[in-house]
Amino acid sequence: MAHSARSDEKAAPPRLRPPVGLGRAQLRNMGIYLALMLALFLAGPVAYPNQFFFFYLMDFLILTLGLNFIYGFTGYLPFGYTVFWGLGAYGIYIGLQLGLHGALAFIFAIAISTALAAVLLPLFRLRSHYFAIATLAALMAVYYLVESSALERWTNGDKGASLAGRIPYDPMLTYYITLAILLISLVLTFYVKYSRFGLALRAIRGSVLSAEMDGINITITRGLAWLLSALIASLAGAMYGWYVMFYYPDIFNVTYSVYVITYLIFGGAGTVLGPIVGTLILSSLYQFLDVYYTSYVNLTFGVILILLMLFMSKGLMGVLYRYLRRLPP
Template identity: 35%
Template sequence: MATDSRDDSAIAAIRNRIWFTVMAVIVAALALVPVLGTSLSFSFYLMLWITMATGLNIIAGFTGYMPLGYVAFYGIGAFATAILTKMFGVPVYVSILVGGVCGVLLSLLFAPTLKLKGIYFAIVSLGLAIICRLVIVNLPESWAGGSYGINLGLSISPVVTFYYMLAVMVAALLTITWLAQSRLGKALRAIRDDDQAAEVMGVNVVGTRLKAWMLSALFGALAGGVEAWYTNIIDPESAFQFLVTAKTVIYAIAGGLGTVTGPVIGAIVMVWVDDLIWQRFPIFNLFLLGLAIILLILFLPRGIVGSIIQRKPSWRRYIL
């Protein structure tokens, strides 16, 4: 038993070293983008989608709840940041953090939906996102800009915003890395596999599930807030667009839900594919992207990382 424990610890240490090396390479490469003068916009949105896919993975991959209304947190983070900055003169750095808190508060408001499962939860969460959009549209125009949205009117360098998004992405990756190896992460997986059995084993299903929901909402809202700062303008149509959820879900599934590495790899590959198709075939962009997604699902149904693990089960010990 002692030998098995030592072996498990050694494998865990190797797995962590592999993952942290991969993460360090990704972060270093992105951090050098402004210095090297390469595509700032492409890299910014790559970080945004990695953050969004990682945030979704916390609730969908680890807990088994697929929120089709995940865009609600992104949108509320964006609008909270814009309203606080433009209307109340709060420094944008602070506004983004408050926007993250607003996302967490919204997740608490949506918490009763966690009693639902499967497609019922997915549909209700989508409905709630639509309601959030309507609420924002009908707020006083002096606050939220009505259907036209808000122009933040900031003159800060995009590079500053770029590094702020980098910091949010790193925070998301470190959080899910901790989660995957913590007691909370094990409890979430137990709930995903069989919530009744998990409850019999002493897991506080309601409280544990809510923690994952709040963490997921936090990173979605932070990403929305930084993106609002980057574009300097936000409107209800773009902030609560279903395509935001769709891309987040597709990128996370493409890599493999339930792993730390999967959504990161999925986001990197799919953002690159999307950008390549857009550059070469702008008219057929959505058609070809959809075709690429269909082929991915047909040939790699568990995602890139999930399919690798399925074909090489022994590798699972070294992939976080």
């Protein structure tokens, strides 16, 4: 570099611009993805009249896209990620118990879930697997708090939370709101991936130290990605709670987190197409197994996780990259 600069001193140095901003190609891709999602989730339930299947698929797509912000782009793996999802659902019940009505209960749910993410911000001082296990501890702490008989007045303990008769049950409306949240998450993913902000996140993923040397405010950048990630999960959780109307503290089971992580890694973390393809394939597989071979669900996912880590840690997009020899979308 230094040598070539000396050889032709008169030529103006090339202006290095970071690859930011949504160009025409990215906007076109985004349009295609949005159209495909719309087509799938509007036409899907007509072709295969099982709305819950498609709702579940959307809800987990949102979760995988949410996790992508913090694991895919920033490089931190929160193993207890679905604590925000669970709290998004339980928060509605807790809000109702506190005397909030309708939309206020939803706002309360999303607020406490995102607030939990803010409380957990100090976890970012930890190295990768400490961060993973610390978020897992947070998930289990919340699980046992919700399940505990001491807080039964607000959570109904292990008897489960029922929203029936307290908020209007409207699966159609929930379905379309969830679809809207999915589309917004997708637009956000595109925006973040091709923005300065996303570039900063990827710099942090590469090396926290050199990112800091480049003048990136680590605390704020990383914190924003984390809060965004948690906010998306709590929205998905609130919609899940509204759609199913009744749930147990089991919603804080770590396996949900593991599923989301598997979907993301299987597709390819840090890409846009990866989380979508990963979730569409594996969440469909999950729902199929869950209906017909329930006891083989975790057996299958355990094997998938091990094989992914041994042979395909960059996921389907990594394979595609090796095959196409260019960066996947």
